[in-house]
Amino acid sequence: MKISIITVSFNRGKTIRDTIESVLAQSYQDYEYLIIDGGSKDDTINIVKEYYPRFDGRMKYVSEPDRGLYDAINKGIHMATGDIVGIINSDDFYHRNDIFKTIASAFETDSSIQAVYGDVRFVNPDNLEKTVRYYSSAGFKPSKFRWGWMPAHPSFFTYKDNFDKYGYYKIDYQIGADFELLLRFLYIHHLPVKYIPEDFLTMR
DSSP, X not given: OOEXXXXXXXXXXXXXXXXXXXXXXXXOOOEEEEEEEOOOSSSHHHHHHHHGGGGTTOEEEEEOOOSSHHHHHHHHHHHOOSSEEEEOOTTEEOSSSOHHHHHHHHHHHOTTOOEEEEEEEEEETTEEEEEEEEEOOTTOOGGGGGGTOOOOGGGOEEEHHXXXXXXXXXXXXXXXXXXXXXXXXXXXXXXXXXXXXXXXXXXO
């Protein structure tokens, strides 16, 4: 089961190295890594190019203007060739090397599952060992969308086919397209999901 991981970046030279390193460290090897850059003016692309050979053909990247975060994510989804799609932002990182293995196992163990999600950990950007918030998706159920609560979006993985069936991120939502997409997938279309009680990644 191939996993496509998408990172959107713009002038993230100070943090993207941690993101890339955490993808590279994953023990599960059937993945591709897509970096969609918005035309950074700092050293972001030089860092990406530095790591490119270490992925042995599993990395693709573009650097060009886009219409914002969600447009760039959509571009990455269109480029993806994997079965499963996940997103990690360019100032976040996986703090364990078994995340992809955990995701793949969840889908392979139960063929009825269409999406999985877990928890995320927020840390102080000046002290990555200091947790300032733990976002648990444990108590989520679709009815809670009515109160503005959703699963942790960076922990959300689903089949690429679901974007073709139910639509991509709506770029006219400047900051809420992640909420709208999860609402559409989980509440309107009732995709069967599995919650995994683990923190998938660390967010600055």
